[in-house]
Amino acid sequence: MYHFFTTLDRRWIFLLMALAVAVPILAQAQFPEIPTQLAQDTFDEIERLEEGDRVLMAFDFDPASEGELGPMATAFVRHAAEKKLKMYFLALWPVGPQMIDEAINKVIRADFPQLVYGEDYVNLGFKPGQEGVIKVIITDFRGLYTTDDRGTNVDLIPMMRGVANVQAMDLIVNVSAGYPGTKEWVQYAVTPYPDKVRMVAGVTGVQAPLFYPYIPEQLPGMLGAIKGAAEYEALVVEKYDLQLGREPDPKYLDGRRRMGPQLVAHLLMVCLIFAGNVVFFMQRSREARS
């Protein structure tokens, strides 16, 4: 046994990991989700808004992190659409517009066709400049955004009337995979205007611990990784499907579905660490004896 572990080819570990992820996906294994307080706070932040309130949806991620952040982006858009909020989409990442398109096609065009572009939602697209963009639009939207993503003058877009800057938003929802992202929105939008700007975020697992210091003053709600998405989805589905006696659409349970592979992969990691340490202690005792 000792010999087996000490000479184990790492390709066996790769195979185990592949199986740990593939089997639950193929078996469509799903487990219940109990929302944590952070997910509940995020849900409540959107829930407290009134019909017609403005929400800035900043999608700062790319296809690499779509697996982790896509479900929460979908859930955020669905929640805002159900609440009949006005959605202003923008991105600080070059491929952010594609992520916005995906969420719009998946949720708004498919399930909320009554929402009108320019009146209920608008895609302002990508702007280079990282935190520099936030620094400008927090006081002057038109300083950088003179047109939307389609090239329409923002003054001709009905829902842009009366929107002088980001302070006019009732909430910022940021889905972030790194820089620029949640940290920059907190530092340049929320912190200078604590009484006017409120924000919630959905972030990757590796980023989540970095944002705990901002909770709850600067960041009243945060969803961490796929688990956060699954918890938030559970809340949205409970309120807007199950309580209304509707069967939820599987696309709104993507986070929960992706928690299956995560569970098995985490258990495998625990087993691997344990096995690695058993080998380590056996090695030490052999060395001591010899």
Add this chain to the structure above:
Amino acid sequence: MKRTVPLLITATVGFVLIISRFIPATVGWGEVASVWFDILAAIAFILGGSNLLKLQLKKISDRTAGWGYAVVTLAAFLVTLTVGLLKIGSPPAPDQEFFGETFAHLELADFPETQVASVDGTIPEKADGAELPLSVRRQIREQNGRVLFRGWMLRSQMRDLLDFEDTLRWQCTVERLFEQAQPPEELAPNVSYYADHDALGYKGFMSDEDRDRLLELGRENAAWQHAVDEIYETSRRTTRMPVEQLPANFQIAASLEPVLEYDAEHKELVLRGPMSVAQRNDLARQFPAAKPIGGEDRAAFLRELESLGEPLNEEQRAAFDRAIESVWTPEQLVLALNGAGAAKEEDKTACEMLEEMQAGVRNIDPQKTVGEDVQLNPRQEELVEQFARDAEFTPDELIEQMREAGTFNDAQAAELRRFLNQGSTVGEQNRTLDRELLKHGPLTPAQRDFLLQDIRSQLAWRATVAELFFAAHLVKYKWSGEYRAEGSPFWWMYEYLFKPLTATMFALLAFYVASAAFRAFRAKNVEAILLLGTAFIILLGRTFAGVWLTAWIPDELAGLRIENLTTYIMQIFTTAGNRAIMIGIALGIASTSLKVLLGVDRSYLGSREG
């Protein structure tokens, strides 16, 4: 000097940004500095691209190890850049195209003098120095107590001018100017001038009479004559579209009669000139609107459906009734027609209100009643009932008979068409029926064909009409579409290369982390044991496994459940550690920033003095 200038720029911008944070009056300075930063950031993309080119070309030229990868990188970069920048294969943006309209370039200065409108009045001077709206600034001027407008005024331009000042006198001047600055009556429905595009536009197929009328407006004006001739040529282009099968009862709508015909010999639709969106909709609308089915008709329909396969089960029958009854009712149509016939409240024009004010009216009502109430009489209501029951009764026949039976105005006729058009066609209703029935039980292929045959013909016809519509359209802004439009080469590369490749790269982490966990995560000392313990708790706490493993712990000791321990670790230990690190970093940034702003640290300029 080479170093002093960047140093000064850095220091100035840095201090401006700091000052603008603390002094509200200087917020604008900070915005300007930030906008410049964003412009430079955009330029950095170009520099980044150039640098990538330089490095990869050097690798290829030197044949260094892995130069093959450099070729792939370079090729991918150049193909993406070219396809994206030139928007290859991206269709023009539909909201920026003028469907059904043809254009010719015409400078504002070449617009005929005969068409310069003028009314008595003055252009108001704004106290804040605001200038006239940009959309009209080149066209409007004041001369000898009169306001002059060159070109034909668009409604959007009138709105811009009305918004410029809200006094009744100015608004009345704008309204009169708008009336004056219009094309001659016989040309008005078709001709427009877009000053911001420097373009003369014409809607539809230009007749010889319209060309002569237009030429007459500027006899001596060569540019005008050239523009009119150009539009005349392009607006008469013929487009032919093969048609497999015409819809049953195919009719050419009145709006298309002069320009569209069916060539039975070649089985082609022949269109002269461009097609407007309204014409397209008229042509596509060849299929009857669904009507309420009741009594014997419904039973006969059900019998026919069941004769093609198995009888419907109970749930399917209930779904059948629900779907059939979801169509409109005669009562709804009567209500809509009476609503359309009611007298309308409209806003008074500024000139009307000004006139009332000058006549001494004190409380001016900004609204007026237009038209008379027209309600359907019993005979007309009976006709609506008959129309709903009779599948062969067409909307045109109904309008004709309604007019014979009593008063029935144009607004009601338009409402009747709108009401029917917004509802489903027979094909669409049967498709809904097919979906609903399948939810509750099986249908045979013959039953499905029976239900779907109409919608198949309808969709095929709509596709033909759409092809004809786009084939007849002359693109005005061919680069107006989105570079990432669905189906374009850029979209294809993003969807099938970039997206899976980046996702794969990210997913590979899982394999390396697993391998590292087995080989390197060892409990060598106390710190490592603490780290290991924390990792176990977090790994289990972030899944349902943690909840399941410690669900047996009683509520009094709920804090020891893994999911709660995870939260505790994240909120207490992680937050405390992170705050300490962040404070340290913030202090470091403050001191480094100060050194940069004061020119003590010049390393960012490439100086070795540090």
